[in-house]
Structure formats: structure tokens, C-alpha cells
Amino acid sequence: MRFCQARVEHTLNQILPAADTIPVRLHQAMRYATLDGGKRIRPILVYASGQAAGVAGERLDVAACAVELIHAYSLVHDDLPAMDDDDLRRNKPTCHRAFDEATAILVGDALQSLAFQVLASNHHMSTSTETRLAMLDTLSRASGSRGMAGGQAMDLAAIGQNLNLAELENLHIHKTGALIRASVRFGAMLNDTLDKAKHDALDHYAKCIGLAFQIQDDILDVAGTTQTLGKTQGKDQAQDKPTYPALLGLNGAREKAEELRQHAHDSLAGFNSEADPLRWLADYITGRDH
Numbered sequence: 001m002r003f004c005q006a007r008v009e010h011t012l013n014q015i016l017p018a019a020d021t022i023p024v025r026l027h028q029a030m031r032y033a034t035l036d037g038g039k040r041i042r043p044i045l046v047y048a049s050g051q052a053a054g055v056a057g058e059r060l061d062v063a064a065c066a067v068e069l070i071h072a073y074s075l076v077h078d079d080l081p082a083m084d085d086d087d088l089r090r091n092k093p094t095c096h097r098a099f100d101e102a103t104a105i106l107v108g109d110a111l112q113s114l115a116f117q118v119l120a121s122n123h124h125m126s127t128s129t130e131t132r133l134a135m136l137d138t139l140s141r142a143s144g145s146r147g148m149a150g151g152q153a154m155d156l157a158a159i160g161q162n163l164n165l166a167e168l169e170n171l172h173i174h175k176t177g178a179l180i181r182a183s184v185r186f187g188a189m190l191n192d193t194l195d196k197a198k199h200d201a202l203d204h205y206a207k208c209i210g211l212a213f214q215i216q217d218d219i220l221d222v223a224g225t226t227q228t229l230g231k232t233q234g235k236d237q238a239q240d241k242p243t244y245p246a247l248l249g250l251n252g253a254r255e256k257a258e259e260l261r262q263h264a265h266d267s268l269a270g271f272n273s274e275a276d277p278l279r280w281l282a283d284y285i286t287g288r289d290h
Helices: 002-015 024-034 041-052 061-078 101-121 129-143 148-157 165-189 196-223 244-248 250-267 273-287
Strands: none
Touching (some): 002 041, 002 061, 024 061, 041 165, 041 196, 061 101, 061 148, 165 196, 165 244, 196 250, 196 273, 244 250
């Protein structure tokens, strides 16, 4: 995990514009929001899925960075006063607090466009034009109105509402799960010879851990601490958002996460030890404390 974190950090540092490039303040803020922080779960999933699919690590760097740039943009915008209005992210002031609200909006815009730029044109991702186009399509769907952005809209509309389990899962399949599924798909897509059954198995794995990730986030919002989480604890309850612990109880939410963890493992039955990093990630996602 640390090797993948270091690898994506190094590549992001190269891809992001230098801090002294005009417009300086925007580029400084882009680097502030992206570098030196975060678990890097989504890029690690790209590397782990790629390993399971037999793809060399150097071919995965660009795809790993693309999903992390989208994730970083989403966090900057999620933290804005018009959204979740948060002051802390990754144990430091949120982007709009460290700089200003207008700069934070532009940071999100620029990080999003940079993700598509590197995925479309970076020569280090050796693959066919058809695969690049398919990856661009996958990322645009995962981050757009039928994916992450749509999930955020659903999340805002759900404040103060009583959702049932199916409605809550649908919300988080979009808001959290879509980009996680794209990350796992990316690793597999870079092997043009991988059969459909394995693609489908990896996608089911991704769906399971995407939901499990959100359930664990909801649990930690109740049971964690601000210092450990690196973001404000208790924010969901304070904003009256529907969550898995509120719907199922804390123990019920933990049982649901464990069920999804097991389903994720079951999805990998057709893979050998090359998929062990994916198995480890399923365990980590449901056992993490931040």
C-alpha cells in the first residue's frame, strides 16, 4: 500500500503544474488540495486491479492519477459552504479556508479537466486508442450526473429525509461507489485479453467495496474522532443526513459492511494470489479507523 501511495504521489507531483507557474495562486491551491494527504484508496485499487489482471505497474500510473485527481476535485467542492461547509480535510484546513472560496471552485474545475487531459494524452499509459476512449467514457460516467455528481445532488436532497435501505444504497452507489468502480475497471481495462467473466467479477467486487467503504465512513462519523479522521466528526448527524447507522443501528451497519466484505472476497474466487491486494483492500476498507 505504501509503495502505491508513494508511486501515485510521485506521478501526481509530475502531472500537476509547478507551484510557480502562472496563475501561481491557482496552481499552488491545486497542489495543496491534491498532494501530501489522503489514503489514496482509489489509485491503489487501480494498481491492485491491474495486478490481478496482469498489467505492468508503469502502465497504471496515469489511470491511478486520473481517478485521484477526480477524487481530489470532488473533495474540494464537497467542502465548500454551498455543499458540506467543512473547515477540515486531511488534517489541514480545507482548500477554501486555506485560500478562498473562488479559488477552491477553480481548483475543482482545473483538477477535473486535468484528469481527462492526462487520461487522453499522456504517453506513459501505453494502450490502444479504443481503450483510451473507453476509459474516458468510464471516468466521465463515473464522475458526472449519473455517477458521483448525481450522487452528491441526491445526498443534498436527502438531508432531513427518511430513506429506506434501497434508496440509501442507490445514493451511495452513485456518490461513493461510482468512482471506486471506475478505479477497479481501469486496472482491468488495460489488459485487452481479459475475459468478460473476470471483468464482471472485478466489477461486482468494486460494487461491494464501494458500498462497504461508505458504510464504514458512516460508522466512523459516529464512532471516530476528528483527530483520527482528519475531518470533522459527527458532521452527518449534525446535518441530519441519512446514514447506515441511523437506519440500521451501529451494530447493524457493521454487520452489513461485513456481509459486503465477504461478497467482495467471493467475487475474487476465480483469481489466484495476484488478486491478494484486492482481498487485503476489502479487509482494510471495512476495518479502517479513518
